[in-house]
Amino acid sequence: MGKAAAAAAFAVALIVPAVGFAAELSDIEVARLLAAADRSKPIDLTGRDLSYLDLAGLDFKAARLDRANLHAVDFAGADLSHARLAGAHLDRSTVQRTNFAGADLRGASLLRLSVTTELDLNPKAAGEAPNFAGADLSGARIFARMVGANLRGADLTGARLGNYRLTVIELHPHTFLEMADLSGARLRGAELYGVRFAWAKFIGADLSGADLTGADLTGADFTGADVTGTKFDGADLAQAVFRDMKGLDRAIGLDRALNRDRIVR
Template sequence: MAAGAAALSVLVALGADAADLSDNQVARMLAGADPARPVDLAAKDLSFLDLSGLDFKRARLGRANLHATDLAGADLSGADLAGAHLDRSTVQKANFTGADLHGASLLRLSVTSEIDVSPRMFEDAPNFERANLSGARIYARLSGANFRGANLTHASFSNYRMTIIELHPLTVLDSAVFSGADLEGADLSHARLAFARLDGARLRGAVLRETDLTGADLTGADLTGADVTGANFDQAVLRDVKGLGTVVGLDRAVNVDRVRH
């Protein structure tokens, strides 16, 4: 155990040394910045840095490398993160409201412990309200995250780990909020969205194969042309859903007889 911790410390140290700037340099740049003239950090290597709690003041971070960067509590609202690499970054309570994350990579984000099932798990969730995540790849445990009004067109949430006896979803969005979000063409295959809010969401042509929608609220959602083959609709709310007659694979979905209208 001690050897593993030591190895991790070495990796973090090497990563910080490889970054283009130190965390202190980034903090100083942002402290003197004006949101009207954002700091330009586009394509910079900021991997493994501790940037927690910083106000990025709409900084330009397009194509930046933020691998394993600590962004806990950071304010990235309105920031340009198009094509940025945020894999394994810590996003506990991070604010991405209105940020541009189109084409970004958000794999294995860290929010809380994977075994944490306390209310704190939802309190620590990041905020992506009205963010542009079109074409982004998002494989993470983001229970309780806020995607209200976000652009998630053609985003991919689909990933899972196969064991000898079952599939384990790597994308967990239990109780996440997608109210009014645009998920046209998004791939949510194998993702878990138990009790998620998808009311008024646009899911035209979305792929929901084997998706767990237990208790999810899809009131007024548009499912035109969506593929729900193998999806679990146990106790899901399908009141006033649009395009239900065009849905693919509804006859092969699970617990359709247990939906609520």
Template sequence: MSFRLAFALVSVAALLVDPTGAVSQDMLHGVDLNGPDMTASEMTRAEVDALLKAVPQGDRNSADLEGKRLSHLDLSGLDFSGGNLHLAKLNRTNLKGARLDRANLNQAWLIEADLTEASLAKASLLGTQMHRARLGGADLRGARITADLSGASLNGAKLAGADLSADMRNQSMGLMRGVLKSADLRNADLSGANLARTDLEFAQLQNANLTNCNLNKADLAGADLSDANVAGADFTETDLASAVLPSAAALAEARNLDKARNLNLARRPR
């Protein structure tokens, strides 16, 4: 079965489970993550490097790697800026320090990929699978992200101005949104980010910069916001059940905290 067909079938199944489309994307269901399609590579690092270097410098339509199987490769430090990596398989691939600015990573697979200190500024990550990916110190400023980053490490990542909000216009595959369940976002810069309807259940947000964030209808149940900067952050209908809140002084600078859901069930920091 081709990936495109499998993707479509999973999408239909999601809608059958919940015809309103109000479900989080789950493209892992029924996928063999240990099969060759998800673990093997059809190119070497040298071949990928040669393809990237063959693109004229400054060409906005960079290298085309759509659907390529590049899992488990060492692609650290390479420049994919503006490249087309739609549907590419990059599971457990080493992309440390790689440049992926403005790259199309829509529906790509980066499960347990290492993107430490990588640059993904203004990249497109729609429906991207990034479970347990490592993005410590990565630059995702201005990126559009409806990826599944469950269990991912984003300690010190830069997400200022990023848009992780739900795509309310296109719900044929369920509610596509940023999913950061149990993700490590300690010390991350999320200033001015759009986190509306984002799933941040049990996320670690200690000392994160959430200034002027849109948290409208986001799920922060069980999240730890100890020492987070929430000045100007909008908590309208944000679910705060069992969340650990920052100090009263910090909360005084937030917006619409009184309109948050389950505020009475939130916890003060120890």
């Protein structure tokens, strides 16, 4: 598939919900399977269609959900820590206070997630964010408002969080990660252009080769971060903290960033 076709398919996925498919199991059946499961012997729901189910508050006990269709599932308050979700489709799922700590989400699709109805930068919104601490999100596609999300130590190598520069989605053109904690995260080669990272923490993060073109980095803390080859073209750096960083002399586009005179060094 060419780049243009892939971009068009991505745009359609953002706007058009999956229809015409019925879940293979009911929410009650899934709840019973999980109740009988054990973390040492997790249930295997690989490739299953669980779309539109209400699974809020359930403990998945490290379940295997690789390549599962989890479109529009309600995971609010659910425990998916250390679950296997590689290649899974979680588009339009509700993930308020969902625990994905240590989960395997490699190549997963997390588009249009429902996280909060609160206004951005509202403390209540931050309190409803999901927990992705230590999760493997390498190669994942993420397009959501996750103010205050915990991504400490997460692997976002090659992940795509940017706005993809598609005019068809301009009504909601950005991923919002204001006040998110990405300390120690790996974001090598990640596509982050246009992402709203105001007041986020990148302390000790590896951003080498990442694309932050046009990102809002107001007040973001990059203390100790590796920005070798990182692109900052058009990014807003007002009050961003640039201290003890690695590879700063090899960062790209700093001379074309906004408010670079207001960087805190």
